[in-house]
Amino acid sequence: MPGEKATQRQAHILLVEDNEVLRELILRNLQIRGHMVSIAESAEAALAQLRMQSGSGFDLVILDINLPDRTGWDILRIAQHEGYLLPSQDGEHHPTMPVVVLSAVRVSPNRLAEFHPLAYLPKPFPMDALLRLVTEAAESRHSRRTTAPEPVNDQIS
Numbered sequence: 361m362p363g364e365k366a367t368q369r370q371a372h373i374l375l376v377e378d379n380e381v382l383r384e385l386i387l388r389n390l391q392i393r394g395h396m397v398s399i400a401e402s403a404e405a406a407l408a409q410l411r412m413q414s415g416s417g418f419d420l421v422i423l424d425i426n427l428p429d430r431t432g433w434d435i436l437r438i439a440q441h442e443g444y445l446l447p448s449q450d451g452e453h454h455p456t457m458p459v460v461v462l463s464a465v466r467v468s469p470n471r472l473a474e475f476h477p478l479a480y481l482p483k484p485f486p487m488d489a490l491l492r493l494v495t496e497a498a499e500s501r502h503s504r505r506t507t508a509p510e511p512v513n514d515q516i517s
Contacts, residue, residue, distance in 0.1 A: 370394045371419035371498035376406040376435065377462065378427050382483075386422065389487055395494065403430035410435075410444045417444075418457055420478070420497040422490070425463040432461060436475045458497045460490065 373390060377383040378401050390397050398418070400406035406423070425432035436459065439445040445457050458478035461467060467480055479493050 369495070369498035370396065371494055372396045372398070372413075372417075373494065374398050374400060374406065374409050374413075374418045374421045376400045376403075376421065376427070376432065377424045378402065379424070385487070386490065389491060390494065393491065393494075395498075401428075403427045403432070403435050406435050407438055410439055411442070414444060420494060421457060421459045422494075423459055423461055423477075425461060425467065426465065432463075433471060433475070440475075458500070460493050460497075 373395055375383065375386055375390070375397050377386065377399075383399065383401070387397055387399065398409050398413070400409050406421075406427075410418075410421075423432045423435065427435075436445060445459070459475070461472075461475075461477045461480045462483060462485070463480070464483040466482070472480055478497060481490060481493075
């Protein structure tokens with residue numbers, strides 16, 4: 361649709377995936393839609409990216425669980441400990457930076473309950489499902505930024 365591209369929010373995404381073919385497929389699909397994507401092929405590279413972006417942050421992390429050096433769960437645990445993924449302030453069970461977990465192996469409900477990702481997509485997954493989640497995360501993050509409480513001076517006399 362002609363107007364759809366104009367209204368779609370662009371997101372800054374950290375893509376953590378060690379499989380080159382899948383990484384390139386996801387990357388191309390995101391970039392075609394105007395998203396800015398940072399790539400990490402390992403847990404250490406992902407943590408370095410999170411640390412570098414700690415001020416502005418990512419709108420979404422797409423996180424593979426099985427990585428060559430550590431697991432995606434290790435990334436989430438360290439990111440929580442270092443303050444990059446904090447529980448939301450509204451009492452909901454979602455982190456301030458949404459995470460979509462990708463995994464070729466079955467993920468236990470206990471792990472999902474521990475980290476409260478935005479979504480879990482078992483591999484192989486439909487690309488349109490991931491793209492929908494990216495759009496939702498970008499819209500949600502944009503609305504939180506634009507509706508953040510601003511200093512109000514209602515005591516004008």
